[in-house]
Amino acid sequence: SKDCFVHKHSMCDGKENCKDGSDERHISCSSRTVGRCKRRVGGGEEQTLPLSWLLDGVKDCVNGEDEEKVWPTCGIGELSRFVTSNQSCENVYLCPQGEPGFVELDKLCDGHETCG
DSSP: TTTTTOOGGGSSOOOOOOOOOOHSGGGGGGSSOOSOOTTTTTTTSOOOOOOOGGGSSSOBBTOOGGSSSTSSSSSSSSOEEOOOOTTTOOOOOEEESSSSSSSGGGGGTSSOOOOO
């Protein structure tokens, strides 16, 4: 929300830091990895990461593994995207513009602008 500012690594961690819980409802929290790592800020136990944090040029994991090409992907070429696991390669809606370039079908019409 506009009234709450938290460090990126305090988002999507299962703990509400904002009074309205917006740090846990942010659109990036809706698609996360199955794999876990220790985040650089906040310490503590290993946690999942939002898929949007993978290979984004920012080391979010202590050991930098979020910037390595070890995470499950789906699709080929410009349709390539990170997925939560290697178990399925779901159909997606391709955004005509904006990031991340696609929206998982179960995330369409959920009230969040996801195509940028």
